Structure formats: structure tokens, C-alpha cells
Amino acid sequence: MTTAQNETPFVIDLPSGATLHPLVLPARADAGRDGALLAYADVRNRCLEEASGRDDDAFSAEELLPLLTSDSHTTRRQWRILHGERTVGVVVFTVLHDDGGATAVSVISVLKQAQGRGIGTAVAAHLEHLARTEGVRTLQVWTEHVPTEDPVLVPPTGFGSIPRDHTSRFLLAQGWTLEQVDRVSEYRWSTGDDQMPALRAQYETAQAAATGYRVVQWLLPTPDERLAGYAWMKSRMSTDAPDADMGSPEETWDADRVREQDERWLDMGYTVQVTAAEHIATGELCAYNELSLKGADDSVTEQNDTLVLAEHRGHRLGLLVKTAGLLSWHEGHPRSTRVITYNAEENRPMLSINEQIGFVPIGYGGAWKKALA
Structure with missing residues (x-):
């Protein structure tokens, strides 16, 4: 590094x-x-x-x-x-x-x-x-907010809102514009195993719809044979995920960039699991989900990127990689009882999958931009 x-x-x-x-x-x-x-x-x-x-x-x-x-x-x-x-x-x-x-x-x-x-x-x-x-030429920032009695701000997308609190008022006064609202969602594991049958049933439903695909998983560091496919999906994450009018730059990923990312994660003390869907006929990786845990096994789990490549949508691959990931992750880290994830409020397909699994909203954040003259 x-x-x-x-x-x-x-x-x-x-x-x-x-x-x-x-x-x-x-x-x-x-x-x-x-x-x-x-x-x-x-x-x-x-x-x-x-x-x-x-x-x-x-x-x-x-x-x-x-x-x-x-x-x-x-x-x-x-x-x-x-x-x-x-x-x-x-x-x-x-x-x-x-x-x-x-x-x-x-x-x-x-x-x-x-x-x-x-x-x-x-x-x-x-x-x-x-x-x-x-x-x-462009500044960006992402903010988090707790509920207040302040009036709300709605982004141009029309999806979601955040309070016009101290942080929002400061950014507005500095000439920033709110472009997007993110939902913070949480999944909680119960003390028993009563959630596992329902989660397995959802996985099996997704598996039945994903004819011609199979689940592959690995822990960081990424195996050499998965570097190219993972890098391509990470590149697509920067272009395919809803970005409103933030104008975030397109990212170019290759094997070296994946290795560099892996090194940073591991140096920070994270355990990271990647669950991907592989198209059996071509060997192409076409969907993935990341789960990560820092420090002790009872720490909060973060659900990071989840993406299904546009040309492979319609086969329940998002539900497939999320449920497969949660099932194997919970077996390996049963003391981590909370999973946190962030999604753009306009990303209804991914929010629907989270809600089906059992994620509930616990907070909201703002994506802000300032164009410099």
C-alpha cells in the first residue's frame, strides 16, 4: 500500500x-x-x-x-x-x-x-x-442524521428525506445541494435458530429461479482465479448503482486494484466474505454480495456492495447472493447479531430484497454535491 x-x-x-x-x-x-x-x-x-x-x-x-x-x-x-x-x-x-x-x-x-x-x-x-x-471541480460528501423536529429536505429524485438539521443547514449555507437520500437498514438475528428455516426457504426459492447459475464464495484475499471477474463487477458497481446526479466518477478495476483493496481491508482488521453468482455456461461472475466484520466476533456485520449485472437481471440473483451470504456468514459468525446496510431510496429492487429478508430501516443519510466555479 x-x-x-x-x-x-x-x-x-x-x-x-x-x-x-x-x-x-x-x-x-x-x-x-x-x-x-x-x-x-x-x-x-x-x-x-x-x-x-x-x-x-x-x-x-x-x-x-x-x-x-x-x-x-x-x-x-x-x-x-x-x-x-x-x-x-x-x-x-x-x-x-x-x-x-x-x-x-x-x-x-x-x-x-x-x-x-x-x-x-x-x-x-x-x-x-x-x-x-x-x-x-466537484466536491462530494455523505452525511448521517438522527430524527429531529426540523422540517425535512427531499432530494430531486423525490425518494426519501432527511431533516433540515444543523448539518443540512450548514451545507445549504455553503452552496451544497442534496442529490440523494440513503436508507440505513438493519437485520437482527434472534437468539435461537428460528430465522434459519425462513432464510433457507428464500434461498431455495431464489436458487430455483436462478437456473443456469451457481453460488461461489470466498474470504479475502481474493483467489487468483476470481480476480478478473470480481474486478469487472466492482467496475460495474460504480456505473450501475443509482447515483442520482452526484456525478461520481466511473471506476476502472483490475486485479491489482482488487489486491490493493483486499490489503486495505485486511490491514484494518476486517474479515470479508464475497458471495457471487457464476453463469455456468460461460463461467462469468454476474452478481455479488459482500459481508464484513471488524474486530471481535460479536461486532456489527456490514453488508457492503451488492450488485447484479444488468444483462443477468430477472433471475433472482440478488436474493440468491444475499441469502446465501447471510446463511454461511451466520454459521461462521453466530455472535454477530446485527447486519447494517445502506441503499439509495430510489433503489427499489434492492430495498425490496432487503425487506423480504427482514431488514428494517433505522436511519437515513444524505448524498451532497457542490460544483466549484
């Missing part, structure tokens, strides 16, 4: 006596000994929990280090917002190379106790100046 090229560590003065400090990443995985990264991880986790009401995405400093490190497809930079010696916010700026650096993900997270002082606005101005200087 490529080591990030850290920005020259200069300090920027912000309102209310706050300062912005580049995060210089340590070179080794024993990053927990680094005070700056420890503080960054702690505040990042607290900001996410304040935004979502959940701690599912919390990372230790050691786990976070691979996620913050640049690779051949991204340039990643981070900062801490300090008030005195205390870290009160974190900042992420990730330039995507798939479209030549024209798109970047820009995240500003400030603890509630430090909000309302103009700090976020000043950081946003710095990031936009940096983006324009580097040729970035």
Missing part, C-alpha cells in the same frame, strides 16, 4: 481561537502510540456517533491508519481542529483519481460542543481554495 504524502505541517488560524493542524500519519501500524492520531480517531468516532446515534463505524487508531493512507487511486489528507490543546473536530479531503482528480470527497466534522462558532465555515473556505488550486 502506498504511503500518503503528508502536507507540510503548517497551522491555520480559525475563529474563536481554534486552529487547523495537518495530521501527519505515522509510518507503522502501531499507530495507537501516536497522540495526534489517537485524538483524531477519538473525535472522529464521537462526531459519527453524534451524527448517527450509533457507534457502528468507530475505529481504533490502528484500524483507522490504513483507511487514511493514500493509494494509487486516491490522495488522502486529514487535519485536526484544535481549541487550545483539545481536538474538537476532524477534516478529510480525498481526491479521486478515476476522473483525473476532478472529484474530491470533503468532510468537516465538529463536535456539537464546538459548533456555531464559525469554525466549520472557515475550514470549508480553506478546503475549497485547496480544491480549486488542485483542479477539483
Whole structure:
């Protein structure tokens, strides 16, 4: 994995006596000994929990280090917002190379106790100046929200809504537009095995409809014989999944990029299972589902990508790979009793499969864009 090229560590003065400090990443995985990264991880986790009401995405400093490190497809930079010696916010700026650096993900997270002082606005101005200087034309960010009494915002797609809360008001004031709403869904395993017969029955229904296909599975790292097919499906994920008007760049995947992704997952301490559908006549991989677990076996499971290639739809392959994946995953990780997944609200086919399996909505998120003049 490529080591990030850290920005020259200069300090920027912000309102209310706050300062912005580049995060210089340590070179080794024993990053927990680094005070700056420890503080960054702690505040990042607290900001996410304040935004979502959940701690599912919390990372230790050691786990976070691979996620913050640049690779051949991204340039990643981070900062801490300090008030005195205390870290009160974190900042992420990730330039995507798939479209030549024209798109970047820009995240500003400030603890509630430090909000309302103009700090976020000043950081946003710095990031936009940096983006324009580097040729970035579009900024993106994904936000999470807990229910509030605020009025709601509906994206141009017409599907779903999020509250016009502090985060939404901040982005709107900065000229961002809400393009899409994501649903956060959860599947809970009961203490007994009463769910297994129903899940197996759904798998068998999907299997009967998927004539000419078979299920194949592997744990990361991806076996050599699956690299090309998996890479092709990952490429299609960036073009076939609903993206509203976000304009996310098309991703080009090959075997090396899959290996690089696998390395990052494993360095972060994840166990990842891929369940795919193979077209028997051609040997083509044409649908896949990813399940991942970080740390202890009783941690939350994440259902990541699920995709059925357009030319193979209509055979219940989405239900096939999801149910096959959950069945085998639960056998191997019975203490992980919750599965979390994200889907665009307009992605009715995938939401319908999740609802049929037993996923229920627990939260919503926003996909935002800002076009730079």
C-alpha cells in the first residue's frame, strides 16, 4: 500500500481561537502510540456517533491508519481542529483519481460542543481554495442524521428525506445541494435458530429461479482465479448503482486494484466474505454480495456492495447472493447479531430484497454535491 504524502505541517488560524493542524500519519501500524492520531480517531468516532446515534463505524487508531493512507487511486489528507490543546473536530479531503482528480470527497466534522462558532465555515473556505488550486471541480460528501423536529429536505429524485438539521443547514449555507437520500437498514438475528428455516426457504426459492447459475464464495484475499471477474463487477458497481446526479466518477478495476483493496481491508482488521453468482455456461461472475466484520466476533456485520449485472437481471440473483451470504456468514459468525446496510431510496429492487429478508430501516443519510466555479 502506498504511503500518503503528508502536507507540510503548517497551522491555520480559525475563529474563536481554534486552529487547523495537518495530521501527519505515522509510518507503522502501531499507530495507537501516536497522540495526534489517537485524538483524531477519538473525535472522529464521537462526531459519527453524534451524527448517527450509533457507534457502528468507530475505529481504533490502528484500524483507522490504513483507511487514511493514500493509494494509487486516491490522495488522502486529514487535519485536526484544535481549541487550545483539545481536538474538537476532524477534516478529510480525498481526491479521486478515476476522473483525473476532478472529484474530491470533503468532510468537516465538529463536535456539537464546538459548533456555531464559525469554525466549520472557515475550514470549508480553506478546503475549497485547496480544491480549486488542485483542479477539483466537484466536491462530494455523505452525511448521517438522527430524527429531529426540523422540517425535512427531499432530494430531486423525490425518494426519501432527511431533516433540515444543523448539518443540512450548514451545507445549504455553503452552496451544497442534496442529490440523494440513503436508507440505513438493519437485520437482527434472534437468539435461537428460528430465522434459519425462513432464510433457507428464500434461498431455495431464489436458487430455483436462478437456473443456469451457481453460488461461489470466498474470504479475502481474493483467489487468483476470481480476480478478473470480481474486478469487472466492482467496475460495474460504480456505473450501475443509482447515483442520482452526484456525478461520481466511473471506476476502472483490475486485479491489482482488487489486491490493493483486499490489503486495505485486511490491514484494518476486517474479515470479508464475497458471495457471487457464476453463469455456468460461460463461467462469468454476474452478481455479488459482500459481508464484513471488524474486530471481535460479536461486532456489527456490514453488508457492503451488492450488485447484479444488468444483462443477468430477472433471475433472482440478488436474493440468491444475499441469502446465501447471510446463511454461511451466520454459521461462521453466530455472535454477530446485527447486519447494517445502506441503499439509495430510489433503489427499489434492492430495498425490496432487503425487506423480504427482514431488514428494517433505522436511519437515513444524505448524498451532497457542490460544483466549484
